[in-house]
Amino acid sequence: MFYSTYYTSPFGLLMLGSDGDNLIGVWLEGQKYFGATVDEDMAEKDDLPVFAATKKWLDKYFAGQKPAISDLPLAPIGGAFRKVVWDILCEIPYGEYITYGDIAKAVAVQMGKVSMSSQAVGGAVGHNPISIIIPCHRVVGANGSLTGYAGGISTKIKLLEHEGVDMSRLFVPTKGTAL
Template identity: 35%
Template sequence: MPAKPTERFFLDRLETPIGIALLVTDDDGFLRALDWSDYETRLHRLLRRHYGDIVLEDTPAPKSLISALKGYFSGDLQQLTTIKWRTGGTPFQRNVWTALQTIPAGRTSSYGELAGRLSVPNAARAVGLANGSNPISVVVPCHRLIGSDGSLTGYAGGLNRKQWLLKHEGATFKSATSQ
């Protein structure tokens, strides 16, 4: 079997209210990953896992992507829906990531509820694992999944960021400090 060709992606950084976002895009301007500068090692690991060998060049992200993210962080929550993205991952992971986008800003869902919507009602843990492997945080809103009791549960970018994002969107949840 021939070796998979090396993919070329572009890395940019964006200052946000919750830290420096690392933006990885491709030749077509699609967002391939969004992570945080304090998790850059994890970003590289996820990119290798999804795409194999890659070349990552420091290059400005498309202006439309930067504008949409700045708009979101400034309060125009619908700006996330304008961002073009594509991912690697397994078919199940991609199904979970696509389903996450059906949870509107300001709303939350539980892992079990999302599993039920995907017609795999006993797969809440698998949904959680796929959610945790989401390479495009914020845009593919993995932060909108919470525990069945309304509590915040794990978030790869840290619970403080998850809490900020949910408050920013006006969602109801049990805060990490009230548990």
Template identity: 45%
Template sequence: MEKTAVYLSPLGKILLAAEEEQITGLWFWGQKYFPQRLEGAPLTQGCAVLEQAKLWLCRYFAGERPEPFQQLLLRGTPFQREVWQLLRQIPYGETVTYGELSKILAARRGVSRFSAQAVGGAVGRNPISLLVPCHRVVGAGGSLTGYAGGLERKRRLLELERGSLFGD
């Protein structure tokens, strides 16, 4: 059974979900692909992994560089999970393009090319926002594209990581 918690971030309410002491989801409230099944779920008290994730979020939004969160249960197709693992390797404060991700994936698989659109589809379906940093993926030339939590949030997350604290 999934356990849930809410975190009030500077960018809006966040829903966290966990199972078996691993985070299974982190969504901005109402974002694209928000799990409607959890919208009215009772909140869980005393779940260690949810409390650890909330502490990680506190540090993150304070402008610290928290270590990558390890207790994740990535649920998706094998291809999606492979892409999500790549996302976890993007350093804090840096970005990569969908095209660059597709080249990395092609090299890992020993093929000459891989579709940036397929990679983008997997990035967009990431169910664990922030902890699996899909906001660090940008379009060609650094353009802000494709974030399920909204482009304004994506812009502000990238600003936070670059030290401009939400443009202040």
């Protein structure tokens, strides 16, 4: 059984998902792949301890604090490859960013491969079910391109600015498939 509740953030309404004990999702209303990792209906249940802890975490984050990702019991649903990518995302420090290529290199090392496709990594990053907390918004293209955020590029920019990221080397591409 899966459960949901809602949280009103400065960037819009968020739906939180849980298996009863762990956080399995944080989705921005209207985002691409909204709820995609959950194959069954979620019953609305506002009083789960994991939801209270997540809302407190989000309150701190949006107040400009830097709550630790490890403070929450995360259990994103996905295959082994995606979970490796999501674990790497959790290591990106607040207020910083890395490239898809950097993640691809780290995944290759962890999986004992010579190389890894940045596009494959981009797919896993884009399907991250725990937005904001697992910070997929901190991933950019090799040239500083702000692409590939399921919640929309404008939200990605707002999240990076909220964290005080130096945006001077980052830009929104005028064309591309990952806008």
